[in-house]
Amino acid sequence: MNASTDTRMTNGATTSMAAHESGRQTDRPGSDEKISGRLIGSIVAVGSLAFIGILTETVMTVLFPALMREFNVTTSTVQWITTIYLLSVAATMPVSSFLKRRFKIKALFLAAVALAIIGSLIMIVAHAFPLLLLARVIQGIGSGIATPLMMNIILEQSPRSKIGRLMGVGSLVITVAPAIGPTVGGAVTSILPWRAIFVIAVPLILLAAVIGCRCIEQKVPNEDAYLDPLQLTAIVCALVGLVLALNQGGVAVGKLVSGGDATFSFIVTVVCLVVGLGSLVLFVCMSRRAFSPLLRLGILRDPVVLLHAVAYTVMPLVAIGYGYVITNVAQLSLGTSTFVAGALVLPGALIGAVCAPLGGWLYDRFGAVKPILIPMGIAVLGPTLMLVFSMRLTATLLAGFYFVFGFFYAIGNANVMTSALSEVPGAFKPDGNAIFNTCLQFGGAAGTALFSTILSVAQAGAGREGTASFAHATAVGGAWTFGTMILICLIGWTCLAMAMRIRVRRHASAKR
Template identity: 30%
Template sequence: MTKQYNTRAIMASLLVPGFVGMFSETALNIAISNLMDVFQISTATAQWLTTGFLLTLGILMPMTGLLLQWFTTRQLFIGSVASSIAGTLIAALSPNFEMLMTARVLQAVGMGLLLPLMFNTILVVYPPEKRGAAMGFVGLVIMFAPATGPTVAGLLIEYLTWHYIFWISLPFLIAGLLVGLKYLENVTEVTKPRIDLLSVVLSTIGFGGIVFGFSKAGEGEEGWTSPVVLASIAIGLVALILFALRQVYMREPMMNLRVFKYPMFIVGLLMILSCMMIMLSSMIILPMYLQNGMGLSAFAAGLMLLPGSALNGFLSPHMGRLFDKYGPKWLVIPGLVIVAAMLWFFSGITPASSVAFIVALHIGLMVGISMVWMPSQTNGLNQLPPELYPHGTAVMNTLQQVSGAIGTAVAVSILTSGMEKYLHNSAVPAGMTEVANAMTFGSQNVFTFAMIVTLVGLVVALFIRRVVVKHAAMNPMH
């Protein structure tokens, strides 16, 4: 007998705080240059508002599989939203950088608990044939919220102050908490597996070291040659290998690596990681190119990227429904072909390219990504037996953060090395047009790199096939 849930109310209580969390993550990126003036801090210091957020997620996400088995759905939900509310309130009131940094860590804790909880809850309360559409709504949150962030923040900074980015988020978080307190049910069993402290330490050093190393490589002057970067990536890798070995030999692992026995889970995971790299590298490079290469304002750049991102968010639930109906192959493969084509055109943009052309390319790119992301994620998770759901979502969410940090760092370093190479051969390296041309040359290289990632993804996608779920008839409480 399958239990009936009030799925709409449950989804609303999870999606609203999720949307606000993802929104504030990118909204602050637009405010970075403004904050550097206000707080009198360097770029490297200001970058910590983003790096610290990602680092917290990278450390927390691997533990969520364990937390989902230790605490009830309601306890985790209240903890995560309360942390987001506290972080948002402190951020709105922040008079200095240190306080804002503390607020960002609290926000990241809220987000790091909420995302895996959201995926896990969907896997439990929806039958497999309806999961695609439900996951599509999560896609709307994960894609559309970060996309609206820069545009709304651009407006707020122009007419009010950066504090309003947080004041505007607060009522929504409180509303989400109230809806959750009323309607959210406990959907998972609390089994309280043994906590292995060594696993926690290794995972923290491993994932934290890698996210920190790559984030640092993307922002520093020395980049990849910096001893801090090399050391933290090396230490992170060693810790991760030890962590993986320990998980394999434990009876109750913190992160169950048996999920890698399921081929469609691996294919889905690889699709998501390549999408994440493509998305983040283009989300970072495009606004920089529009502002520094084409000389547009931050607000104008944000507006140009809004149609594609909005469309991606709105299409996500529809792609989920199409997946429920037809399976992944007919969405994922054409989606990757569209993404590759758009990136190929992007690799040829110049300062003379029209605004309409760039908006159209960005729309195509985001539509292609919406065809790939949710179908491959849902298909991959569908192959797991219910007892591996918390671990599957923990693995996917953690590696997504790691690949995001890697994608960002690689994109920024390709951009800077391309610009340096161009200006090195230039007669007037300080001239405005030459700097714009250098920016163009660097950006073209980044898009070429993203296109190569897409083509590799396309080869992997040829192996995707629909998962037929055999464990659907089980009671979701077990």
């Protein structure tokens, strides 16, 4: 991307921002625009695929102790059930802009359906841990196609006066699944084998396919886009390398703490870190020089968009990792059952998910600043209370403190991507959508790896699962984790506050 293109994008972003903000302060003549039934059906169909993918991901987190026993693997190994899924999603997200330009929406939808079914069937019949990982990769690619496809449909086909609310609905689809996932996992496995979850998922996927085939429409013509395999390889290596470095770094620290030999893990960590950072730099360089880049990264030269992207990367570390931490602390420290551990996440996550469209309505009504900064600031109370009471937590306190975080986080975070994309010219919105969804999934993968590493380090040398020393070590690991969550939340909130301040100054200058 050359300098003149970047200049046009920056100017276009400023104009788009001014129009977007001023439009909310006028009479909003399009406020009576109607949402078509086909659009609703399209969002439901594509969103259902994303929903089922995320649901099965969060279902598996509550089953980690059971999977550790069935497949005889450690905590740091079993978390790859989640991490490799999120990595597959994150590696697919950057391609979504190309796929959107090159292929018809309905064809992409059906491809996502096929991948979801194949992955579920493998999960049903697999009896070796590597096969489970293969199935999660296939399912992750399907979700990596479906999630940005849903957002692109909303951005392209929804009335402008309703975009905040519909983006809130999109966030609702994504956030309800983590809300009910652990509870579904605990409930199903209390009466059926855990594989029954995927047996149930298959007919739901087929139902979504029927709705999608009837409702999905192509509003924007396709382009003759080109996919550079070198760029794709570079971004995949970057994402995988960075998360592997984090994971293996935790393994190395855990071995050092327990007195084991950490040489090999340390070497792997350094190699993965070098490969990840080197691939990321290579991808950025190739994208800047390419005529048809995989992702048009010029939008990140706008500091407002960049700061939103940073916040959208770090906050999911907490949001997605929270369910993992709570369910494992509940089972391994407090001694609760799988069902109870999953149910602890339900109140906060479900009420937060249901209120995500409320955040979108607040955005349409009041703009971005207050509907983002106020709830995101209050959400920090959740992990803060967890840390204060970390060594005397009960199941009730876990559920209550998570309620505080889940409710306010969902209201604020539902608007972060919407706020950022209001700065991006229309032609580049698919790229912005792909970038932000990649940030979301990478943050989730890194969060699961980070928090499982912290727990593993705390548990190292503490004896076997079920002993008092192991339970105490898990509680200590939980305290370390909650402290890390607070720091991450403060970094994310600071980035958003800086972005809002820059935008207010920009808007004030545009009025002169």
